[in-house]
Amino acid sequence: MKFKNIVSIALMTSVVGGMTTSCGDEFLKEELKTEFSTDYFKTQDGLDDLATGAYLKLKFKFNYIWGIECYNMGVDEFTDANNQMPAWNHYGDALNSTEGGANQPVWDNYYGLIEPANVLIKNVPEFYGQSNADYNTRLGEGYFMRAYGYFELVKQFGGVPLKLQPSTGPETYFTRNSEEEVYAQIISDLEEAYKLLPTTPAQVGRVTKYAAAHFLAKAHLFRASEAYDKWNSAYKNDDLDAVIKYATEVVNAHPLCSDYVQLWDYKEANGANENVSEVVLAAQFSNDESTWGRFGNQMHLYYPSVYQDMKGTNRDISGGREFSYVSATEYTMEVFDRVNDSRFWKSFITCYGCNNTKNAPTWTAEDIASGKAPAGVAAGDKRFVGGQVGIKYIVNNPGDDRYENYASGASDVLVSKDGVLQAPHTFVRYFKGQDFNWNTDIKNLTGNYYGVIPHKRSVALSKYRDGARNSIASQFGTRDAIIARSAEDVLMIAEAYIRKGESNYAQAIEWINKLRERAGYAAGENRSVNVDGGQAYKNNSYCTGKGGGYSADGAIYSEQNTYYESNNIAETTASSKAAMRLNSVDDVYNSPTEQRIYKVLKCSTNAEKMMCFLLDERTRELCGEALRWEDLARTRTLDARWHAFNDGVSRGIGDFKADKHYYRPIPQSFLDGITTESGAGLTAEQKQAMQNPGY
Template identity: 25%
Template sequence: MKKIIFLCFAALVFQSCADMLEEKNRTKAVPSYFDTAPGFEDAVKGTYSYMRSFYATERGMSLSVFGTDEYTNGSDGSFKFVNQYTSQFDSRTTILSELWTDFYRGINTANTAVDRSENIVGLDATLKTQRVAEVKFLRAQFYFILVQLFGPLPLTLHETTAASTEAHRASVTDIYTAIVEDLEFAVANLPATQPNWGRATKPAAQHLLARVHLTRATMDPSATPPDEYQKAADLSNEVLTKYSFKLLTDYAKVFEQGSGEINDEVIWSVQYTSDPLTNGGGNNAHVFFLMEYDVQPGMMRDIANGRPFKRFKPTNYTLGLYDRSKDSRYDKNFKQVYYCNKPGTYTINGKSVTLATGDTTMWLPGVELAADVIAQKNFQVITPSKYTEKLFPALRKYLDPLRPDVTTFEGSRDFLAFRLAETYLIRAEALLQLGQPGAADMINKVRRRAAVPGKEADMEITDGDVTLDFILDERSRELLGEQHRWFDLVRTKKLVERVKLYNTQAKDNIKDTNVLRPIPQDQIDRTTNSDGSAFLQNPGY
């Protein structure tokens, strides 16, 4: 599998910083380098690297998984307050400033490539236009994530070459206008496929633009919803019908590590690698969703079962979404059996049990069982009434058994940012909002694939069954933990309602103002505008 080699460019940052300047001197990447064809190509590659600041990282996961109806906090780790919406979640929260800074660095890297492209010689004109379309796709995605998180924010579409303390928050309308223009350019100028897996493509731009229109319909006051929903429906239909993508027959195989990361369902993914020189901070998603298995009888930490951070615990809402008699996704999403890797004699269910390597040592059946049934077992049976912030069903779609040792944090999985199942659900939501038929057919494509063999017909629904809440439930069943949920709930105006209903640790604190995150204090402190205007904080923080 070919990977794009990601580079970081010290000369292309939104704000200057000493350690990056030192890196620039070591690599000799002087600004004039980006006026050359090799420098331009490196600037394009470098823009991709900033996606790793959000996807499959602690900051990205905390800002998109925590504080929703799907997941609440487990026992350990940082940023519980992001889930709980306490006053500790404020403008000094490090993950906010890290993401803000990294994304503006990415934006400025993209701006540099766009601005300097006109003067690049020695590069085929068609290829150069394609590269500009790639960075516009990325720039649009940076801004799309930022505007959903923060609302109005600085909009810069040209290279920043010197430090400045001037910064003004552009309107949500202006930001969405820039996002749509960038993505329309990308759609018009990107190829359907790329020789390097991970580069932006035309269908990836169409998928993202469909998601943008679906979101702008509710989040931009100037948007005209019928037009936005129709565009989302049309663009998603293009992705579904004009290319060779298809749903895999087995939901679990979508997340197979290694060669399985390149499959017919993946529209676009963020690239990670086992090479420590080019992997950045790595894909960290493998640690956050795991329970504390490693101190239980018969168990110790190993590579296959993962490094358990006990960070994200599924809510009862999430665990109750699946009809397991016909829907296979509960069994394929959650780890239910653990096998002994620390043989010995232990007290289990009130009796002495000797466990050999490979024996069952824990079972999470997902339902309550009679006490006499449990007593007969020679292993722990952890039923829902026994779930704690340390013991709960672990999401296994991110497990990374290819890590070199049990402590490695920098995983090598690609992160599947856009996949075809979501495209079906985007179109379903757009059709529902338009009042047009066909939403159920889109959802049934996803549900039939998820069916227990022989239960495909039982999984089907009709248009009369489709509501916004049903679509949100189906998105949760299909896209659980894939960094969509907070954005989904804000887009559909359901965040406060659903958190109050389903997230016990967050329900007493969440407020209407939590549909935006606090602006990083660093940005506010370093802004001194010539007109005397302040860089205002979001309401409620």
């Protein structure tokens, strides 16, 4: 039974929602039944409801725009797209203590998770009854939720106030604890959760011993990272051993999927794809409208490239609603071995179908007169029709002389290949005669999509695409959102061995190879097939039954990709797993895929190359999964990588400053609302002392 019944909780007040138990597929249902006093939390039913209600906050990261702004914007993988975000992608002046769109909600919501966790930790021992079969689980959930909340806060803001007791009334006096103190609390709480939580959840979606182990490994790895070098030397060795211990347990308990695409093969809401073995913890969403609350899962909105303004393509459910907040950078194209590494083609969209034949572009007399039109076409013929590819992205390499730009307009794009005009709207990474370019200088760009600013055209991430929504315009995504999967544990183990020193590099490579061999194509695999969650439209009654998101002409979702055309190679069914395998550390140092990256980041030592490779491998495996900003911040590589790979560096909107932007600003509303111990409001100087440097 999927864990979907949940209550609404008005945190820091006396209001709690009731929970209804369902025999069906119903968990995280937000249903405010009545109001209770805080005495309700001194009963077993009340504590059960409180624990269940706390799971709402696990959905928070995926609920709204902060999911992209705070976690995957202003990094190397993505720059901003059709919706420009000066504060978050460019580190502009708008990223300050009064920014309320993302910064303040992150602060407020994770403290909103800590409060019910504190109540659970205090009240379960007193009022639940240790003989109850759920006693350990409820207490373990309290410790896990408190640790999770503080972990999210310390990663964004640095040291924050530790509040470890439930409120009994208004509280206004707080001081900031050090990062060291916050990490000590996080690890202590996770250790308690690890001891108390079951290995198997009573309901899908609840935290387990292995979820605690995953975050224990992660907290230890973060504490051992460069962000905390001023104070972490006494912890590093033990921390790295702990990473290996806990993460290995997670990998053993949650085996990797045999094929990377299984993680993203979303066919229908609440389907089998959401319960693959690799998933350690996921925020629970569904197509049950009563579970959506205010936001639902909105991550599907932020990565799409705009397609609806090109002739022959109307927005539909299968293609997604293109809020288009981020656009993949040239780094993200370059970091993959796109011939042998299936993860690129199983993570990105390169073909879009035609779903509006009537409005599809036509061949013109000028096209025919140029001698470049395909043989046999006449003026007025459609360039493509429903069911055919209407838009394609060619992810080729410099030196590819097949493509030349012929004509581009607002809704009509023409490119020639080997002298013949292409029928679909065709976007190309490199045209004939163009040399490699990181495309960070907006005055010197390659191809015909990097130069569209704002970046409405891009090779778009497919991991969140959702064809199970109930209308074309719906922002409410139905897919569960992965919070933790064991592939990240594999990478954490590898990183721990790298950090242990050169004598441990071989062990790091053994672990990395678990992912790289999985990423290789299997013998007989069709490399030209695209699979992503857009396909769920086929099982969606709003498309097939009600006509709301599916055209008789076809769908935007396409089962094709441009693998062969982009790579310009002959078709093959051979395995590429051996080609993906690292045979020694020399394969890391001399990796052809990595050479340009090593050069621009000035990686010269073996240690620098190993850590660079590890971070690149995290992109190849985890791209877009709301982890990148914190990874680059903890390793103190965000400065170098933003300046090397994000075109924000040349757009004159802002600039990443290492002495400021490794931390987010403490919200002004918090500083204005707290007091000294005597109850007096803080002076300007006291507020500044509480604030992070530079804000």
